[in-house]
Amino acid sequence: MKYLLRRIGFYLLAIWVAITVNFIIPRLAPGDPATALMARFRGQLNPEALHSLELQFGISHDPLWVQYWQYLVQLLHGNLGVSFTYFPTPVSKVIGQEIPWTLTLIGISLIISFIVGTLLGVIAAWRRGSFVDSFLLPLLSFMGAIPYFWLALVFLYVLGFQLHWFPLNGGYDTAIPVSWSSDFLATVISHGFLPAGTIVLASLGGWMLGMRNAMITTLSEDYVVMAQAKGLKESRVMLIYAARNAILPNVTGFAIALGFVVGGSLLTEIVFSYPGIGFALYQAVLNNDYPLLQGIFLLIALAVLIANFLADLAYGVLDPRVR
Amino acid sequence: MSRPVLSQETPDNQLPPTEKDGLAAESTPLSSTKSASSRLSDFLKNFTSNRKALAGLIIIGIFLLIAIFGPIFLRQDPNAFSSDALQSPSSAHWLGTTNLGQDVFTQVIDGTRASILWGLATALIATFLSVVIGIATGYLEGVGADVLVMVINVFLVLPGLPLIVLVVAYSPVRGPLTVALVLAFTNWAYQARVLRAQTLSLKARDFVVAARASGESTWKILFWEILPNEIAIVVSGFIGTLIYVIGAAAGVEFLGLSDVTTIDWGTILFWAQNNSALLQGAWWWFAAPGICLAGLGAGLVLLNFSIDEIADPRLRSEIHRKPRIKRWSLIPVGKVQPAP
Numbered sequence: 001m002k003y004l005l006r007r008i009g010f011y012l013l014a015i016w017v018a019i020t021v022n023f024i025i026p027r028l029a030p031g032d033p034a035t036a037l038m039a040r041f042r043g044q045l046n047p048e049a050l051h052s053l054e055l056q057f058g059i060s061h062d063p064l065w066v067q068y069w070q071y072l073v074q075l076l077h078g079n080l081g082v083s084f085t086y087f088p089t090p091v092s093k094v095i096g097q098e099i100p101w102t103l104t105l106i107g108i109s110l111i112i113s114f115i116v117g118t119l120l121g122v123i124a125a126w127r128r129g130s131f132v133d134s135f136l137l138p139l140l141s142f143m144g145a146i147p148y149f150w151l152a153l154v155f156l157y158v159l160g161f162q163l164h165w166f167p168l169n170g171g172y173d174t175a176i177p178v179s180w181s182s183d184f185l186a187t188v189i190s191h192g193f194l195p196a197g198t199i200v201l202a203s204l205g206g207w208m209l210g211m212r213n214a215m216i217t218t219l220s221e222d223y224v225v226m227a228q229a230k231g232l233k234e235s236r237v238m239l240i241y242a243a244r245n246a247i248l249p250n251v252t253g254f255a256i257a258l259g260f261v262v263g264g265s266l267l268t269e270i271v272f273s274y275p276g277i278g279f280a281l282y283q284a285v286l287n288n289d290y291p292l293l294q295g296i297f298l299l300i301a302l303a304v305l306i307a308n309f310l311a312d313l314a315y316g317v318l319d320p321r322v323r
Numbered sequence: 324m325s326r327p328v329l330s331q332e333t334p335d336n337q338l339p340p341t342e343k344d345g346l347a348a349e350s351t352p353l354s355s356t357k358s359a360s361s362r363l364s365d366f367l368k369n370f371t372s373n374r375k376a377l378a379g380l381i382i383i384g385i386f387l388l389i390a391i392f393g394p395i396f397l398r399q400d401p402n403a404f405s406s407d408a409l410q411s412p413s414s415a416h417w418l419g420t421t422n423l424g425q426d427v428f429t430q431v432i433d434g435t436r437a438s439i440l441w442g443l444a445t446a447l448i449a450t451f452l453s454v455v456i457g458i459a460t461g462y463l464e465g466v467g468a469d470v471l472v473m474v475i476n477v478f479l480v481l482p483g484l485p486l487i488v489l490v491v492a493y494s495p496v497r498g499p500l501t502v503a504l505v506l507a508f509t510n511w512a513y514q515a516r517v518l519r520a521q522t523l524s525l526k527a528r529d530f531v532v533a534a535r536a537s538g539e540s541t542w543k544i545l546f547w548e549i550l551p552n553e554i555a556i557v558v559s560g561f562i563g564t565l566i567y568v569i570g571a572a573a574g575v576e577f578l579g580l581s582d583v584t585t586i587d588w589g590t591i592l593f594w595a596q597n598n599s600a601l602l603q604g605a606w607w608w609f610a611a612p613g614i615c616l617a618g619l620g621a622g623l624v625l626l627n628f629s630i631d632e633i634a635d636p637r638l639r640s641e642i643h644r645k646p647r648i649k650r651w652s653l654i655p656v657g658k659v660q661p662a663p
Binding site for chain 1: 570574578579601620621
C-alpha cells in the first residue's frame with residue numbers, strides 16, 4: 001500500500017511537471033510567436049475564442065501565477081483551445097479523431113514485437129550458439145541501431161515503390177467509403193502492414209537481447225538445474241521455470257518502450273503519411289498551430305506517464321519484493 | 324533498452340582474448356600485482372585482440388578520418404548546382420545527384436563532420452550532466468540530493484521526442500545548437516540513474532571510508548576516488564548516448580526542425596524526402612546518408628559490446644562461464660547444441 005501511494009505521488013508530480021513545462025515553454029520563447037499569429041486571427045475569431053487563446057499563450061497582463069491558475073482551470077475543464085489549422089474545430093476533437101489510428105497501429109505492433117522478441121530471446125538463451133542466437137540476434141540488434149525512419153524509407157522504397165506489394169501512403173484507400181465493411185478493413189490492413197512491420201522489425205532486437213541476457217542468469221539458478229534433474233519436460237523447464245523468472249526486466253522495458261514508441265510514432269506516421277497523433281503533431285509544427293501542438297504534447301506525456309504507472313503496478317504484482 | 328547490461332557473446336570471447344591468441348604466457352589479464360603501465364598495456368592487448376573492438380574501432384576511425392580530412396579533398400562546393408539533375412550514380416557523380424544537380428557524394432562527405440561533431444558535443448553534455456548528478460545523488464545525503472533524485476526520475480519518464488518537437492517549435496533559433504541542447508537535456512537521466520546505483524554500492528567500500536576518515540574533501544572523494552572506478556560505465560554510457568543522439572538528431576533534422584541549410588546526413592535526408600526522392604525512384608539520394616548513419620551506429624555498438632566485455636571481467640567469467648559449466652553437463656547430448 002505504501003508502495004502504491006508513493007508511486008501515485010510520484011506520477012502526480014510528473015504530470016504536474018509535464019503540464020507546467022507545457023505552460024512555461026511558450027512563455028519563454030522570446031519575440032512572442034503567438035502575438036503575430038493572434039494578429040492574423042483578429043476579426044476571424046469571436047472574442048471568447050480570442051480570450052482563450054490569449055490565456056493559452058500568456059498574452060495577458062495578469063501576473064504569471066494568475067495566468068498559471070487560469071491555464072490549470074481551463075485544462076481541468078478539458079478545454080485545450082481551438083486548432084488553427086482545422087479552425088474552428090476544438091483541439092480535443094482533432095485529437096479524438098486521430099488517436100484511434102495511432103493507438104491501433106502502435107498498440108498492435110508493440111504487442112507483436114514484445115511477444116515475438118521475448119520468445120526469440122528465450123530460444124536464443126536456451127539454445128546458445130544456434131541459428132537464432134548467433135545469426136538472428138546480431139542481425140536484429142543491427143536493425144535496431146539503424147535510425148528507424150531510414151529503415152522505414154528503405155522498406156517503403158523496396159516493397160512499396162519497386163515491388164508494388166503495399167500502398168505508398170495513407171491509412172486507407174480513399175476510393176472506398178469509410179465504414180466497417182470488409183473491403184474497407186482490408187485496405188486498412190494493407191496500408192497498416194508496412195508501418196507496423198517496420199516498427200516490429202526495428203524493436204525486436206531489443207526485446208530479444210534483454211530476454212536472452214536475463215534468461216542466461218536464471219538458467220544458472222539451482223531450481224532450474226533441479227527441474228532438469230527431476231526429468232521435467234524441456235518446454236516446461238524452459239518456459240515455466242526459467243523464462244517466467246527472467247521476464248521481469250522485459251515487463252519494465254515494455255513501459256519504457258511505450259514511451260519511446262508513442263514518441264516514435266511521429267516518424268512512422270510521417271514516413272508513411274499515416275493518419276494519427278504523430279502526423280497531426282507534425283502538421284501542427286509546420287502550420288504554427290500552437291494550440292494543437294501543446295494539446296498533443298500534453299496527451300502524449302499523459303499517455304506515457306499512465307503507461308509507466310501501469311507497468312509499475314504490474315511489476316509490483318509480479319515481484320512482491322519491490323513493494 | 325538499447326544498451327544491454329550483459330555483453331552479447333560469440334564463441335570468440337568465451338576465453339580471455341590473450342589465451343585465445345596464445346599470449347597467455349606474457350600476461351594474466353587484469354591481475355592485481357602489475358604496475359599501472361603494464362596494466363594499461365594489458366588492457367590495450369585485450370582491446371586489440373578482441374575482434375569486435377577492432378572492427379568497431381576501424382569503422383569509427385574511418386568515419387573520423389572522413390570527418391577531419393574529407394572536406395579538404397573535395398573539389399566541389401557541396402551546394403553547387405549543376406544541370407545534371409537526379410542522375411543515378413556514375414563515374415562523374417559517384418553517389419548520384421539531387422534534383423538541383425548537387426553532388427550527393429560531396430554532400431555526404433561534407434556533412435560527416437557536422438553530424439559527428441554535433442553528436443559528440445551532445446553526448447558530452449549529456450554525459451557530463453549524468454556524471455555530476457549521478458555521483459552526487461549517490462554519495463551525498465539530504466534534501467538537495469532527494470530533490471535531484473526526483474528530477475532524475477521525472478526526466479526518465481518524460482517523452483523525449485515530443486518534448487524536442489515542442490521546444491524546437493517555439494525556439495526562436497532553429498539550428499543544430501538548439502537540437503543538441505534539447506537532446507542533451509532529455510538524455511542524461513538514464514545514465515545518471517545507473518551511476519547513482521553504482522556510487523551507492525561504492526560508498527561503503529573500504530577505500531572510500533578510508534579517504535573520508537583521512538579528511539579528504541568531498542569533491543576529491545567524488546572525483547578522485549569514486550569516479551575512476553566507474554569510468555567503464557561512464558564510457559560505455561557515453562557511447563550508448565552517442566549512438567542514440569546521432570540517430571535522434573538525424574530524425575529531428577529529417578523532420579525539418581533544424582536549420583535545413585546546413586549540410587549533414589539528416590538534412591540531406593530532409594531534402595530527399597521533401598522533394599519526394601522516393602516517388603521519383605531516386606534511391607541514391609537517401610541511401611548514402613542512411614548507410615553512413617547505420618554504419619557509424621554499428622561501429623559504436625560493436626565498440627560498446629567489447630568495452631562491456633573487456634572492462635568488466637565479471638561479465639566474462641561469472642555470468643558467462645558459470646551457467647555454461649553447470650548447465651551443459653545436465654542437458655542430454657544431442658538435444659541442445661553447446662556452442663562450439
